[in-house]
Amino acid sequence: MIRAGERLLLWLMIAAVVAGFGAGYVGGEAMVSVKWLGDLFLTALKMLIVPLVVASVITGVAGLGDVRKLGRLGGISVAYYATTTFIAVSIGLLMANLWRPGVGVPLGDMQAPSRALGDVGITDLILSLVHPNIIAAAAEMKLLPIIVFCIAFAAALSMLGERGETVLRFFEGLNEAMMKMVGWIMWFAPIGVFALIASKLGEAGGGDAFFAQLAGLAKYALAVISGLLIHAAFLCSVLLFIARRSVAEYLGHLATALMTAFSTASSSATLPLTMEGVKMAGVPKPARRFVLPLGATINMDGTALYEAVAVLFIAQAMGIDLTFGQQMIVLVTATMAAIGAAGIPEAGLVTMVIVLEAVGLPLEGIGLILAIDWFLDRCRTTVNVYGDAVGAAVVGRLTGNNAGSEGSRD
Ligand code: ASP
Numbered sequence: 001m002i003r004a005g006e007r008l009l010l011w012l013m014i015a016a017v018v019a020g021f022g023a024g025y026v027g028g029e030a031m032v033s034v035k036w037l038g039d040l041f042l043t044a045l046k047m048l049i050v051p052l053v054v055a056s057v058i059t060g061v062a063g064l065g066d067v068r069k070l071g072r073l074g075g076i077s078v079a080y081y082a083t084t085t086f087i088a089v090s091i092g093l094l095m096a097n098l099w100r101p102g103v104g105v106p107l108g109d110m111q112a113p114s115r116a117l118g119d120v121g122i123t124d125l126i127l128s129l130v131h132p133n134i135i136a137a138a139a140e141m142k143l144l145p146i147i148v149f150c151i152a153f154a155a156a157l158s159m160l161g162e163r164g165e166t167v168l169r170f171f172e173g174l175n176e177a178m179m180k181m182v183g184w185i186m187w188f189a190p191i192g193v194f195a196l197i198a199s200k201l202g203e204a205g206g207g208d209a210f211f212a213q214l215a216g217l218a219k220y221a222l223a224v225i226s227g228l229l230i231h232a233a234f235l236c237s238v239l240l241f242i243a244r245r246s247v248a249e250y251l252g253h254l255a256t257a258l259m260t261a262f263s264t265a266s267s268s269a270t271l272p273l274t275m276e277g278v279k280m281a282g283v284p285k286p287a288r289r290f291v292l293p294l295g296a297t298i299n300m301d302g303t304a305l306y307e308a309v310a311v312l313f314i315a316q317a318m319g320i321d322l323t324f325g326q327q328m329i330v331l332v333t334a335t336m337a338a339i340g341a342a343g344i345p346e347a348g349l350v351t352m353v354i355v356l357e358a359v360g361l362p363l364e365g366i367g368l369i370l371a372i373d374w375f376l377d378r379c380r381t382t383v384n385v386y387g388d389a390v391g392a393a394v395v396g397r398l399t400g401n402n403a404g405s406e407g408s409r410d
Contacts, residue, residue: 002252006280009186010255016190017197017259024201025210031202034195041192042264044185048178048272050138050146053293055175056275057147060289061154062168069286069399070155076398077291080391081299082335084238088231088301088387089334092308093327095227101219101309102316105368125340143268143297143343175289179279182272189256189273196263200374210375217372224309224376228302228383235301235383235390243393245281253281254389261385265377268343270385271296278392287396295388296343302380302387303348304338311355314365326359333358343384346377 002010024031064070096102131137131145138146157164204210214221236247251258257273264270271292278288311330315322322330337351349366356363 002249003280006253009189010252012190013193013256013259016194017262020194020197020263021201023194023198024204025207027198027202028206028209029202031198033199035199035203036195038192038196038199038263041185041188042196042266042269044188045260045264045269045272046141048181048185049141049143049268051174052178052182052272052275053143053146054138054150055171055178056289057150057293058154058157058171059168059175060286061151062158062164062171063286063289065158067155067158070151073286073290073395073399076395077294077391080394081295081339084235084301084387084391085299085304085335085338086331087234088227088305088383089308089331089338091227091231091234092224092305092334093312093331095223095230095305096309096312096316099219099223099226100316101217101223102313102318102368105217105220105313105317107317107368125336128340141268143293147293147297178272179276182276186256186273186276189260193259193263200263204374213371214375217369220309220313220369221372221376223313224306225379227305227309228379231301231305232383232386235386239390239393243390243397245393250281250389250393253277254386257385257389258382261382262378265345265374265381266343267296267300267381267384267388270381271343274385274389278389281393283392283396284399287399288392291392291395292388295391296385298339299388299391300338300341300343300348300380300384302383303341303351304334305383306376306380307334307337307348307352307355310352310369311359311361314356314361314368315359317368318361318365320361322359329358330355343381345381346373348377348380349373 023034061067061070064073128142128144129148131142134146134149137149157168160167201207201210204213239245239247239250254274254277257270257277260273261267261270267274274296275288275292278292308330311334312322312327333355337354338348340354341347341351349370352366353363356365
């Protein structure tokens with residue numbers, strides 16, 4: 001059930017998104033002056049991420065009671081991530097083959113990417129699971145090594161018996177306090193979201209400039225967005241048939257998180273609100289506390305789909321027809337690239353190097369899609385966050401805890 005407070009926030013959020021677009025469209029560059037309000041919201045959210053992830057993963061894993069259950073929880077989560085990401089890339093490939101958005105696009109404005117793109121390989125992905133200094137990892141907000149550390153730490157704690165209990169109670173308290181703070185920041189979300197959308201649209205030069213950017217890459221943007229919508233519809237059916245939840249109600253609980261994902265383009269920054277939304281929806285503790293932090297870092301359906309469309313777009317623009325075999329390489333590498341992408345703005349653009357190199361396309365091709373990437377980043381991040389939230393519901397259901405059970409109480 002959606003409570004009255006949540007409903008009020010939902011309406012405020014919808015108003016904020018509409019007003020943000022309106023103000024950015026009309027006000028143009030003048031709206032950059034409200035950017036600081038958006039930054040305030042974003043920074044406040046980011047401030048909670050590290051303590052929240054630490055407390056949430058430790059209590060989530062230890063809350064399983066028996067470490068052996070971690071295998072099942074982890075197994076189902078990874079199977080969910082892998083399947084949905086694979087389906088997302090397949091939808092991306094389908095869209096790029098149907099729309100053929102790159103055909104006839106002029107290469108004239110092809111430019112080298114604006115920032116240095118690192119060379120990321122599969123071994124780098126595996127190495128990114130660990131970090132020599134866990135405090136440094138926290139300071140750099142590298143979530144993956146923190147999560148790996150916390151899983152191992154929680155497993156160790158649960159083997160210590162009574163002595164472990166005391167430490168665990170500390171993290172329980174930390175988690176509850178963090179979630180309280182999330183609840184407070186949430187009420188600032190409408191102002192933050194309004195400011196983020198209005199100032200970003202303003203930075204892009206206002207409504208007319210935005211539509212001009214969009215028109216230049218219209219077919220490409222349509223291919224990405226239609227793919228994302230199809231994938232979102234697929235996730236809704238997973239929610240309905242596998243997690244057995246009402247889609248409308250679940251979306252109602254998650255609205256603040258999804259709109260924040262759209263306005264921040266960062267699944268990590270949105271994580272505190274995703275956790276709050278999924279908690280409201282009554283997803284059991286271990287599922288949401290374990291699945292969401294991990295999902296925000298490695299499960300990125302929207303990014304995977306987008307990378308497939310973008311790479312095919314670049315190939316088509318260069319007059320190269322990728323064979324079926326090469327498209328299968330895109331399928332595998334785009335999945336890896338999405339796993340490797342951090343939950344921060346435009347991370348997908350950086351890890352796309354893996355896919356381009358695998359099929360032998362020049363990295364400069366990325367220059368072709370830069371103009372509109374800030375907008376598509378927001379769209380794919382929203383789907384990334386939705387995919388994580390649906391994953392928590394699925395894992396909650398398949399690990400035998402139903403909504404509203406004792407397990408869902410904090
Ligand atoms: N911005 C995305 C996210 O945070 C990652 C990406 O660039 O695709 O989920």
